[in-house]
Amino acid sequence: MPKKDLSSRLAAVERQLADIRVRAIESSEFRLIDKAGKLRAVLDMSRLGPRLMMMHADGTLALEISLPPDGPAIRLSDEDGETRIFLGATRDAARVGLADGKGNQRMFLGVSAAGKPSLTVYDAKQKAVWTATP
Numbered sequence: 001m002p003k004k005d006l007s008s009r010l011a012a013v014e015r016q017l018a019d020i021r022v023r024a025i026e027s028s029e030f031r032l033i034d035k036a037g038k039l040r041a042v043l044d045m046s047r048l049g050p051r052l053m054m055m056h057a058d059g060t061l062a063l064e065i066s067l068p069p070d071g072p073a074i075r076l077s078d079e080d081g082e083t084r085i086f087l088g089a090t091r092d093a094a095r096v097g098l099a100d101g102k103g104n105q106r107m108f109l110g111v112s113a114a115g116k117p118s119l120t121v122y123d124a125k126q127k128a129v130w131t132a133t134p
Helices: 003-019
Strands: 029-033 039-046 049-055 061-066 073-077 083-089 093-099 105-112 117-122 128-132
Touching: none
Parallel strands: none
Antiparallel strands: 029 039, 039 049, 049 061, 061 073, 073 083, 083 093, 093 105, 105 117, 117 128
16 A cells, blocks of 8 residues: 555544544543552542542542532541541531541531531540530
8 A cells, every 4th residue: 555545544534533522421430640650530439429539649538529328528638648627518417527637526517407506626535525506
């Protein structure tokens, strides 16, 4: 096959490929890796529902957004993988939890569906030491 004929055929195939538009991609898991081949994000269907996870450069979990049956949740973790901030919403309440570097809950803020707010502060052993409710 002459070189010119092969070149023109390749050019035609490239034009056809450029015209292809993907309308949907389906999968139960997508993985995003960085240039070094390290896993940095996952979008998957966990046993409880859809979930997006993003990892620190060392692979520890940094962010998780999930949608379990009881309502959406967001977890933010430090470089050691300890959950430091939790946000969640259900039919019954909206809540925010703050934890120390060991993952122990130290503060909780919530609002019930009826509008009743609460704030609780915990000691290092996760014992409530101060609570405020109207």
